[in-house]
Amino acid sequence: MVIGSGKFATSGNLRLWTERFGDPTDPAVLLIMGTSAQGIGWPDEMVEALVEGGRQVIRFDHRDTGRSDCVDFATRPYTLADMAADAVAVLDAHEVAAAHVVGASLGGAIGQWLAVHRRERVLTLTAIMTSPMGNNAGPAWARAMAGQAPDPDELPPPAPRFLRHLTRLVSTPVTAREERIEADLETWRVLNGEALPFDEPAARRYVEVSYDRAGDHAAAAHHDLAARRMTGDRLAPLSSITAPTLVVHGTDDPLLPLPHGQAVARQVPDARLLTIPGMGHGFFSPGLPRQIAEIVLGHTSTR
Template identity: 55%
Template structure:
């Protein structure tokens, strides 16, 4: 990796850890990771391929992950919109008026929020392995966990393999997280277990408070009127990138997103699940990020 620089930026009273890779004079790509996911879950191979495409890349630790500030969620609860404002603070911290924004899973919903509410800051939008930000999945999940048939009028439920993983109630720890990433990888592409374990161990070693990442799961359920804004108002050139083996958000979520955002281009990646844990996949996804 070339020309990588770390720094903290302020988002209100919070300190957000960030890293910039590449030439600061080039257009920027802001990578926004998913729920509970530190910057290290954005693979170096993906960042390197983007730099080869002629951009700088900024990745960061969400609040409550990695080296960024830990929040007392009971005293200061926050929403997806607040996490999106952290992204704007990162851009401000680097003096960037706008950036290409690419978000994965929950990061994809944060990216949608930015596309709707901060259109001037978003040069292009890439939503990876995500779902429409205003969709409430609780009914879908309740039916899946109860073993009931899916509602044909709603978005598709998570896969039986993922539901079974939840039902197993494995103890917290790296091995359980490896098992989860194996499920996320899906059954088609090879799963790089040593690399996945190494990333999880790195994340554990650099977290101020590993348990704080669970706050993201609480933030998702907090009422945020900004999530109800129509996706049809997004004006940034948009690509939807999604695996046809995604066990968490089956591909119907991507099709709904592509239908809701004017001019969005849908890329369905054969064999891809809900993670980037297969050799060669990070580079493939980097080539699909809209620039």
């Protein structure tokens, strides 16, 4: 098992928890997690495989998650661009001029933003289970929640099973630690999809540790608010991306169905789309973390 070295990065007036693994002279892989997820959401098994493959690996807690600082979103709302600036601050803290950027879900959108607006910091881009950063999912979600037919001109909404799960969460608020852990565990079970086996022990370890290391359990919900803010910088065309780009998407993703990944690959010049049969929206299936690591190692060997 590889041992990481933790340190805090400074982004504006925020402190962000970071962790680096491997030889600092090896090519750097920056792992950017998704909505409301802590940096430890990148499985240790995946990190270890990347280090064994000759990469240094950096993962970090977004603002409002884990050991990073929290923000009063009502008075200081932030955007995807601000979260991308946090990622740049993490690279600066580790004196990394440019990295292989690997983003999952919202992290994939942040990776796209960096590849468009801070291209000098991005050697390659791997966008996993994500959607175009300029896609406004709000109308599709609203129609789906209202039981209306989807608009064929929009990217599809989440699967009905996931929407039913969200409805149950909203109608049954949880406050106690064990209640929150069981609710989060069920969310990851639903996100895993129904095709691949669900690694419940790994998921439970993650949600338990995440709960215990979070400074403010409600703050992570701000990510969803930030993701909904469609600022002009997000509408910049993905056709301007020059970094070699790999889009990885599962065929059983209940949150962002496969057309979302296909749309990213279609918009980025020369991007390659790799679909993983049965993969849902997460890494909690036996063998999947190492499989993703091998894919990233192959893509990052191009630069």
